[in-house]
Every structure is written in structure tokens, then in C-alpha cells.
Amino acid sequence: MAWTFLILAGLFEMFGVAMISKLHKDKSWKPVALLILGFGASFLFLSIAMESLPMGTAYAVWTGIGASGGAIIGMLFFNESKDWKRILFIAMVLGAAVGLKLVS
Numbered sequence: 001m002a003w004t005f006l007i008l009a010g011l012f013e014m015f016g017v018a019m020i021s022k023l024h025k026d027k028s029w030k031p032v033a034l035l036i037l038g039f040g041a042s043f044l045f046l047s048i049a050m051e052s053l054p055m056g057t058a059y060a061v062w063t064g065i066g067a068s069g070g071a072i073i074g075m076l077f078f079n080e081s082k083d084w085k086r087i088l089f090i091a092m093v094l095g096a097a098v099g100l101k102l103v104s
Helices: 002-025 029-049 055-077 084-103
Strands: none
Touching (some): 002 029, 002 055, 029 055
């Protein structure tokens, strides 16, 4: 169950990062509220996951999901570069997160 909470934490981290980008385009209260909600939920689920997962593993997977997910969201919704090298390194980050799950 801890891994489910950790994945949820990473997904909410991605959502929070997307709301930062949205806030730059739309200076209203809605992106701010969603940003706070996204990061709040992310930290809550990370905290729950860390009750049974080692801190180093949980933090590495959480940041990996957030960083690679943020890059993917940028490519899909914010017209960022889709260069094959960028995609390769995102895949490497995700592969490392899966590797940590396999050895934990």
C-alpha cells in the first residue's frame, strides 16, 4: 500500500508543478488554490508512504515521478521540446524509480 501512496504523491507533485506553469499564464486565485492543494496532497501521501518505506527510496522515487512527470506534462501541454534525447533521459529517470521498487 505504501507504494500506492508514493505513486499518488508523485502524481500530485506533477499536478502542483503544472499549476505553477498555469499560474504564470493565468494570474488568478484558482491556480494558486490548486497548486496548494496539489503540493499539500503530495506531501501528505509522501508522509504516509514514508511510514513503511525507507526515506531515501521514497524521496528518490517521489522526485523522479515529479521531475519526469513534470517534463512530460510540459511536452504534452506547454509546447516544450520533444527531442528524443530528452525522452531518453526521462525514461532513464523512470527506469531508476522502477529499479528502486524492485530492490526495496
